[in-house]
Amino acid sequence: MQEWYMPMQRNQPTAQTITVTGQGTVTAKPDTVIITLGVRTEHTNVQEALAENAKRANDMIRALKTIEVNEEDIDTASFSIYPKYxxxxxxxxxxxxxxxxxxxxxxxDTKKVGNIYDTAIxxxxxxxRQIQFRLANEQPYYQQALMLAVKNAKEKAIxxxxxxxxxxxxxxxxxKEESVAPPFPRAPYSATTLAESSTATPIQTQDIIIKATVQAVFSY
Incomplete structure (x- = not known):
């Protein structure tokens, strides 16, 4: 959060003021997608369940590498063992x-998302679990939204x-720059359960909305 103050002359009488809130919004196409998926296995014996899970997970990783997914871009989000009663x-x-x-x-590369799903399945x-649409660098978009917010504040005051x-x-x-909310997609992308299919998985990217808010004080 930042504040900017304009210099005032000494002995200047206290000004009467107008306080307004300005908002700016910019829409951008995502350039990065984070896919959360994985492997679930069940067995009466815990070692068998672990072994099958490890095999399927390793097979998935090897297959993803063949379509140029780098190993450093594949991270474990969670690993769990649940007893069943x-x-x-x-x-x-x-x-x-x-x-x-x-x-x-x-x-x-957002165009590869569908192929990655098909390969993983x-x-x-x-x-x-989910698909997250993101921007690798949202700062240029935020700066544009901030500029629009300042202009909006001035227009309101006028x-x-x-x-x-x-x-x-x-x-x-x-x-005064208000607290900044992180960029977010237009609508949440629902989680799904995957089943093997020969049909290509259509994944439509969602626009990212970047917002900025300022509070401005004008004198009259």
């Missing part, structure tokens, strides 16, 4: 184990001054 007449009986290995895959992935017949000064006495 059967409940009958108030008694819990252990029936097996579920192993889940979830990965975050960073994709720097065909080689072992059977669950997906409208108020003209409506009331006040001789407003164009240069603000103070501008």
């Amino acid at each position: 059967n409940y009958s007449n108030g008694t819990a009986t252990l029936t097996g184990y579920e192993v889940e290995h979830i990965f975050d895959i960073t994709v720097k 065909a080689s072992g992935a059977n669950i997906a 409208t108020i001054a003209r409506t009331l017949g006040l001789p407003m000064h164009d240069m603000p006495l103070q501008i």
Whole structure:
């Protein structure tokens, strides 16, 4: 959060002021996608569940490398082992184990997302959690949104001054940058459960919305 103050002359009488909030919004196409997917296996024996999960996860990683997904762009998001019970007449009986290995895959070419899904499914992935659309560098877009926010604040102040017949000064006495919210897609992308299919997976990228807000004080 930043504040900018405009210099005032000494002995200048206290000015009457108009305080307004300006907002600016910029829409951008994402250039980075983070896919969260993984492998879930079940077996009555925990070692068998682990072994099968490891095999399918390694097969998936090897397959992704063949379509030029770098190993450093494949990160483990979580790894879990869950015991499974059967409940009958108030008694819990252990029936097996579920192993889940979830990965975050960073994709720097949004056109490859569908192919990455297809490859992952065909080689072992059977669950997906979410898709995150991002910008590698959102600062240029935020600066543009900030500029629009300042212009919006000035336009609001001018409208108020003209409506009331006040001789407003164009240069603000103070501008305060409000807290910044992170960029976000237009709408959330729902999580899905994957099943093997020969049909290509259509993934439509979503626009990223970048917002900036300022509070400005003008004198009249």
